[in-house]
Amino acid sequence: xxxxxxxxxxxxxxxxxxxxxxxxxxxxxxxxxxxxxxxxxxxxxxxxxxxxxxxxxxxxxxxxxxxxxxxxxxxxxxxxxxxxxxxxxxxxxxxxxxxxxxxxxxxxxxxxxxxxxxxxxxxxxxxxxxxx
Numbered sequence: 001x002x003x004x005x006x007x008x009x010x011x012x013x014x015x016x017x018x019x020x021x022x023x024x025x026x027x028x029x030x031x032x033x034x035x036x037x038x039x040x041x042x043x044x045x046x047x048x049x050x051x052x053x054x055x056x057x058x059x060x061x062x063x064x065x066x067x068x069x070x071x072x073x074x075x076x077x078x079x080x081x082x083x084x085x086x087x088x089x090x091x092x093x094x095x096x097x098x099x100x101x102x103x104x105x106x107x108x109x110x111x112x113x114x115x116x117x118x119x120x121x122x123x124x125x126x127x128x129x130x131x132x
Contacts, residue, residue, distance in 0.1 A: 005030040006042050006053040018054050021076055043069075 008014040022029060036042045042053050043060070047068050054076065063069040085101055087093060093101070
């Protein structure tokens with residue numbers, strides 16, 4: 001805990017998870033902490049300075065293989081919850097970005113419906129099994 005730490009800003013889902021994991025371990029937020037909103041900047045800081053950060057395995061996989069970073073023998077017990085589309089307040093989006101958001105929403109609804117259909121199809125079986 002005495003090492004320098006790099007963490008997402010307090011308002012980010014990753015930081016919330018970070019703080020929850022520290023609390024679960026009975027630890028306070030590190031005193032020597034730098035906030036960095038960019039995962040890419042965090043990777044650069046880690047490669048150039050002795051510091052610790054909590055990052056997704058998928059982000060650091062190649063850095064670990066290349067021995068640019070070292071994984072600590074700790075496992076985080078949770079994954080980040082899903083979140084919505086984030087945009088800058090008061091800044092209009094370009095047409096390609098608006099189209100991309102429409103596609104994301106369309107496919108998200110499709111996936112949600114498919115999951116609901118599977119759940120609904122399974123419910124009568126579970127209900128009848130409970131009745132018997």
